[in-house]
Each structure stands twice: as C-alpha cells, then as structure tokens.
Amino acid sequence: MLSGSQQRKKLIMMEIPSVFGPRDRSITLYEGINHHPDPDSIFRSKTVAQLGCGNGWISIALTEKWCPSKVYGLDINPRAIKIAWINLYLNALDDDGLPIYDREGKTLLDRVEFHESDLLFYCRDNKIELDSIVGCIPQILKPSPEAMSKIITENLSKEFGNIFRTSGPLRGFVEDQFGLGLIARAVEEGMAVIKPTGTMIFNVGGRPGQGVCECLFLRRGFRITKLRQTKIMQAANTDISALVEFEKNSPHRFEFFMGSVGDQPISARTALAYMKSGGHVSHALSVYSCQLRQPNQVNKLIEILKNGFHELSRSLDLSFADDSSAHEKITFLVYLASFLNANKPNPCQPPAE
Ligand SMILES: C[S@@+](CC[C@H](N)C(=O)[O-])C[C@H]1O[C@@H](n2cnc3c(N)ncnc32)[C@H](O)[C@@H]1O
Structure with a gap:
C-alpha cells in the first residue's frame, strides 16, 4: 500500500557555506540537461552518475523528473555527501515523515545514493556500469x-x-x-x-x-x-x-x-x-x-x-x-x-x- 503524498512540487534544500548548492554553473548544467533532445533516453530507468554533486540538488531533481533506476551522486567533499543525504531524506519524506512514492511505487531513497568519491572511483571500485554521466566539476585556470x-x-x-x-x-x-x-x-x-x-x-x-x-x-x-x-x-x-x-x-x-x-x-x-x-x-x-x-x-x-x-x-x-x-x-x-x-x-x- 502506498503512503505519503504522490508528488512533491518543490525541492527542499539545506545549504551550508562549505558545500556547493545551486549556482550559475550548476543551474546552467541543469538547464542544459533539460535542453537534451531526448532526456528519457539517457535517464529513464537508467544508471546515472553525477560528478561533483555538491548538496545533491541536481541528482534529486533529475530523479524526480526522469525516474532513473539509480543515480549515484559523487563528490570528493565528505561534507557535501552528508548534506546531500540530508537533502535526499528531506525530499523523500513528506511532512509527517512518510515516504513519498512515485508513479512506479518507488521513493527517492530507492533511486538515489550519495558517496564520497574522487571522480568515478566509487563506480570503478564497485564495478558499476553506467548509462550516463553528468559532471559539474571545477576548472581552475591558473597557468604556471x-x-x-x-x-x-x-x-x-x-x-x-x-x-x-x-x-x-x-x-x-x-x-x-x-x-x-x-x-x-x-x-x-x-x-x-x-x-x-x-x-x-x-x-x-x-x-x-x-x-x-x-x-x-x-x-x-x-x-x-x-x-x-x-x-x-x-x-x-x-x-x-x-x-x-x-x-x-x-x-x-x-x-x-x-x-x-x-x-x-x-x-x-x-x-x-x-x-x-x-x-x-x-x-x-x-x-x-x-x-x-x-x-x-x-x-x-x-x-x-x-x-x-x-x-x-x-x-x-x-x-x-x-x-x-x-x-x-x-x-x-x-x-x-x-x-x-x-x-x-x-x-x-x-x-x-
Ligand atoms: C561547481 S561545484 C558543483 C556543485 C553541484 N553540482 C551543485 O549543483 O551545486 C563542483 C563540485 O565538484 C566537487 N569536486 C571537486 N573535485 C572533485 C573530484 N576530484 N571528484 C569529485 N568531486 C569533486 C566539489 O567538491 C564541488 O562540490
């Protein structure tokens, strides 16, 4: 039996100063993903990794929208991973603490995981084969x-x-x-x-x-x-x-x-x-x-x-x-x-x- 409401309208996000949340760079990435000619073909029921997930908002948002079978949100910053898990629970449960189920009877907790990882180390180490990779990682332009x-x-x-x-x-x-x-x-x-x-x-x-x-x-x-x-x-x-x-x-x-x-x-x-x-x-x-x-x-x-x-x-x-x-x-x-x-x-x- 399904409990909780079927759909949450807005993402709820906790932010702390040392962890990246939505900024110009990541918002542009998410807009870009939305401009893909066939996003269902790369996300729906697929296995996805998001590199540099920060506070997890993109992993959560794309899961809400396209129901991948699993999204691995990865970041080298351990604090980012803690905040991302908190954000996942904030969005996976309703105000009464009950799980929110999607049309396929699954919750965000079934579909998303966050892990501390230097780039794709976690997937390589766990022999996870991916359908798609989404990356928002730093560029430091400092020629020596x-x-x-x-x-x-x-x-x-x-x-x-x-x-x-x-x-x-x-x-x-x-x-x-x-x-x-x-x-x-x-x-x-x-x-x-x-x-x-x-x-x-x-x-x-x-x-x-x-x-x-x-x-x-x-x-x-x-x-x-x-x-x-x-x-x-x-x-x-x-x-x-x-x-x-x-x-x-x-x-x-x-x-x-x-x-x-x-x-x-x-x-x-x-x-x-x-x-x-x-x-x-x-x-x-x-x-x-x-x-x-x-x-x-x-x-x-x-x-x-x-x-x-x-x-x-x-x-x-x-x-x-x-x-x-x-x-x-x-x-x-x-x-x-x-x-x-x-x-x-x-x-x-x-x-x-
Ligand atoms: C521009 S932020 C993007 C944050 C996030 N995508 C967002 O939506 O706000 C870049 C992120 O890449 C992470 N990062 C930097 N080097 C990394 C690495 N080698 N492996 C994984 N993540 C890394 C940083 O910790 C940071 O969270």
Missing part, C-alpha cells in the same frame, strides 16, 4: 609560468586548439594548464565505466577558448552536441594577469566577452584593460553532451595504448570532420595498434624502392 614557458618554447600552433594536435606528449599537460585537467580525467575514467553507447554531459567554462574546450572531447573520439551556452560574469577581483602574460608570448587568445551579452570574444589583454576602466567582463559556459563515435573500436584502442604506449595515448587525436572518415581512420588505427601490441612487424609495407 614554468609550464607556459615550456609550451611557448615549443613554439606551438597558431590556433590554440592546434596545440592538442601538434604537441605530442605535451597534450595532457596542456589540458591541465587550461584548467581542463579534471574534466579530461573524468572523461577518461568515464570511458572505462560507461556502457559503449552511454552519454556524458559536462559543463565547461569557455575561457580557454571554445576550440580548446571542444578538443578535449573530440580528440578522445567523441561526437559532441552543445546543449546550452550562457555567460558567467567574471568577478571584478579575479586576477587574469597570468593569462595576459601568456598571450604576450603566444598566438593563443583566451575568450572573454564585454558585459553579459557581447557576442564577439575579446582576449585576456583587452578584458583586463576593460576591467581596469570599470567595465565588466563575462566568459561563456557551455553544456556539452558527448557520445563515442565508435565505442567498441575506441575503447579497444585506448586499452591497447594503456598497455605500454602511454605517451602515444596522451597524443591521441581522434577528432575527425565526419563520421565516414572517423570510421575509416579509427578502424585502421585499431588494426595497426593490435599489430604493435602483439609485437608483430608493422603491417604497412614501405613503398617499393
């Missing part, structure tokens, strides 16, 4: 002078996106320098625990430049769809002088916007000058939905590269203009990698003399 001078002396590329294509072993390193290291790690961990046709949704702050951000997914063999883009105001006291220094010695330009509506990107140098004259600048925040183009092939390739070809995997670039060239080239790469892995001679004969 030492790392930057290395990039600069390597004299890399005009378009910064090209750094990923030309810098070989520097790539992982470059993603870190652009504050994208944690997202890159989450994507790679995700590939190991998600079903081949699974979907990952991440929000990414656009200061490194759209090309750099998108390359993070594309070079790992994903097809991406931008679900939503908004602008986030840059706090007036944020020091962007390190970015200006980097631009002085490189062709790369970071991406800011004048005010909250400008649509022409400006460099860090221009943004700094504008801020000094009393102006406000913003940067883009985009929500991407990503699916592997050829999941079985790409995963096979990654597995082989992990096995003694680590440097190669850091310089892997599987971004192709269209599906047919991706298909042809990825298939060939897997074939080639399998030969190398088996210590067989290179199957590609050199041209005749």
Whole structure:
C-alpha cells in the first residue's frame, strides 16, 4: 500500500557555506540537461552518475523528473555527501515523515545514493556500469609560468586548439594548464565505466577558448552536441594577469566577452584593460553532451595504448570532420595498434624502392 503524498512540487534544500548548492554553473548544467533532445533516453530507468554533486540538488531533481533506476551522486567533499543525504531524506519524506512514492511505487531513497568519491572511483571500485554521466566539476585556470614557458618554447600552433594536435606528449599537460585537467580525467575514467553507447554531459567554462574546450572531447573520439551556452560574469577581483602574460608570448587568445551579452570574444589583454576602466567582463559556459563515435573500436584502442604506449595515448587525436572518415581512420588505427601490441612487424609495407 502506498503512503505519503504522490508528488512533491518543490525541492527542499539545506545549504551550508562549505558545500556547493545551486549556482550559475550548476543551474546552467541543469538547464542544459533539460535542453537534451531526448532526456528519457539517457535517464529513464537508467544508471546515472553525477560528478561533483555538491548538496545533491541536481541528482534529486533529475530523479524526480526522469525516474532513473539509480543515480549515484559523487563528490570528493565528505561534507557535501552528508548534506546531500540530508537533502535526499528531506525530499523523500513528506511532512509527517512518510515516504513519498512515485508513479512506479518507488521513493527517492530507492533511486538515489550519495558517496564520497574522487571522480568515478566509487563506480570503478564497485564495478558499476553506467548509462550516463553528468559532471559539474571545477576548472581552475591558473597557468604556471614554468609550464607556459615550456609550451611557448615549443613554439606551438597558431590556433590554440592546434596545440592538442601538434604537441605530442605535451597534450595532457596542456589540458591541465587550461584548467581542463579534471574534466579530461573524468572523461577518461568515464570511458572505462560507461556502457559503449552511454552519454556524458559536462559543463565547461569557455575561457580557454571554445576550440580548446571542444578538443578535449573530440580528440578522445567523441561526437559532441552543445546543449546550452550562457555567460558567467567574471568577478571584478579575479586576477587574469597570468593569462595576459601568456598571450604576450603566444598566438593563443583566451575568450572573454564585454558585459553579459557581447557576442564577439575579446582576449585576456583587452578584458583586463576593460576591467581596469570599470567595465565588466563575462566568459561563456557551455553544456556539452558527448557520445563515442565508435565505442567498441575506441575503447579497444585506448586499452591497447594503456598497455605500454602511454605517451602515444596522451597524443591521441581522434577528432575527425565526419563520421565516414572517423570510421575509416579509427578502424585502421585499431588494426595497426593490435599489430604493435602483439609485437608483430608493422603491417604497412614501405613503398617499393
Ligand atoms: C561547481 S561545484 C558543483 C556543485 C553541484 N553540482 C551543485 O549543483 O551545486 C563542483 C563540485 O565538484 C566537487 N569536486 C571537486 N573535485 C572533485 C573530484 N576530484 N571528484 C569529485 N568531486 C569533486 C566539489 O567538491 C564541488 O562540490
């Protein structure tokens, strides 16, 4: 027999200062999820992980809306996990403390769990296979002078996106320098625990430049769809002088916007000058939905590269203009990698003399 009321209209959320609750970044992520063309296909009756769940509001809200079979809300901050569990109970029980059942006769407590976890460690450790991953994790854009001078002396590329294509072993390193290291790690961990046709949704702050951000997914063999883009105001006291220094010695330009509506990107140098004259600048925040183009092939390739070809995997670039060239080239790469892995001679004969 069902007890409690069938549906609660609004989420009830407890917040404490040391735990993230709804803010620009996570609200944009949730809006992005709502803009997905077919959210039922990625959430309804599915197994989902939410990375960087904070006080748990997104995990709870998406469960209320799409009834996944299980959502694992994960955060590295143990306090966040405690608050998230409290919020789960606040929303799972009615004012009399009775469980609220959904249309399938289940409660939020049946569908959601929160765990302390560094990215997807919990799922990996418990051999949980996921259908979808949703991520709202930090980006810290703090280029170190030492790392930057290395990039600069390597004299890399005009378009910064090209750094990923030309810098070989520097790539992982470059993603870190652009504050994208944690997202890159989450994507790679995700590939190991998600079903081949699974979907990952991440929000990414656009200061490194759209090309750099998108390359993070594309070079790992994903097809991406931008679900939503908004602008986030840059706090007036944020020091962007390190970015200006980097631009002085490189062709790369970071991406800011004048005010909250400008649509022409400006460099860090221009943004700094504008801020000094009393102006406000913003940067883009985009929500991407990503699916592997050829999941079985790409995963096979990654597995082989992990096995003694680590440097190669850091310089892997599987971004192709269209599906047919991706298909042809990825298939060939897997074939080639399998030969190398088996210590067989290179199957590609050199041209005749
Ligand atoms: C921008 S907040 C997002 C919070 C939450 N999604 C919300 O809706 O408010 C980023 C969250 O990522 C968490 N985080 C940072 N590094 C992490 C890691 N390595 N693994 C898991 N969570 C992490 C932080 O503790 C924080 O709660």
